[in-house]
Amino acid sequence: MTQFFHARWKLVSAVATLLVLAACNKSAQQAAPAPAADTTPPVATVNGTPIPRADYDAFLKNLLQGKPATDLTADQKNQVLDELITMNLVSGQAVKDGLENDPDVKANLEVVRMRILSDAESQKFLKGKEPTDAQLHTEYDTAIASMDKTEYHAEHILVPTKEQAEALIKKIDAGAKFEDVAKANSTDNSKTNGGDLGWFTLTRMVKPFGDAVKGLKKGEITQQPVQTQFGWHIIKLIDTRDVAPPPFDQVKAQVTKAVIQKELIAYVDGLKKNAKIEKHLN
Secondary structure, three states: OHHHHHHHHHHHHHHHHHHHHHHHOHHHHHHOOOOOOOOOOOOEEEOOEEEOHHHHHHHHHHHHOOOOHHHOOHHHHHHHHHHHHHHHHHHHHHHHOOHHHOHHHHHHHHHHHHHHHHHHHHHHHHOOOOOOHHHHHHHHHHHHHHOOOEEEEEEEEEEOOHHHHHHHHHHHHOOOOHHHHHHHHOOOHHHHHOOEEEEEOHHHOOHHHHHHHHOOOOOOEOOOOEEEOOEEEEEEEEEEEEOOOOOHHHHHHHHHHHHHHHHHHHHHHHHHHOOOOOOOOO
16 A cells, blocks of 8 residues: 555646646536536545545545455544545635636647546447457457467677678687677677577567567577667577467456457547648647
8 A cells, every 4th residue: 555655646746636627627517507516525625625535535545546445444534535635725826816717837738738638538438338248359369369379589789880790600600609709799788698689589589689580590690780779780590399288267457458449449430530630740
């Protein structure tokens, strides 16, 4: 629970912004039809103005990030209330000082407003849209089909120039041990292990490196240096092994998330397709 009270500070600024936003939108809210009266007692009153229970609950929910409120002690709940009271006071003073008219503040408030409404609309769209077993198994089968089912064990030497890499390849071809050359010349942290990278799938590596590894036979060394954004590599393939895909039940949660994410992306893409969008960014 200590981590909770460290994490809460990350949300203080955002929630304070929301409180200012609420104050800035006060006149607009007054123009709208009045909602049903909230008969729930406020959690506090600051300078005669009540802080609704709903505000406290929303603040607490954001702070807990999915953890149950029942995990909190009475003292911790009071700490949360004290934080909310502090933000109420400071944001109220900001309104009195006219900060809602500051261009940067107005722009930030609008961004926060859009983010909250966007999240709310996403939740509304996804509500009740639990994927079917057929959808989940289709997603799982597609992912397994595209999965890299081979792991590679390789060593490498990383140097800053092509010329240095070519010279080291000649040295290795002349009989120098790959591991010794790596320890003496490589700029990668793996040099302490003779350039040993352990076992990995190609998806973990940048494409030029992965392509080079895939083209090697066991025991082979790249005869041409391989360039990536990190420098120039000399690669030696030690061995390969097959990787068994994870069973469906083990990854069901991730598969469910992937299906839901795709549905949301398709929904957003539909909104974009039917919208008239003009970009004016210079």
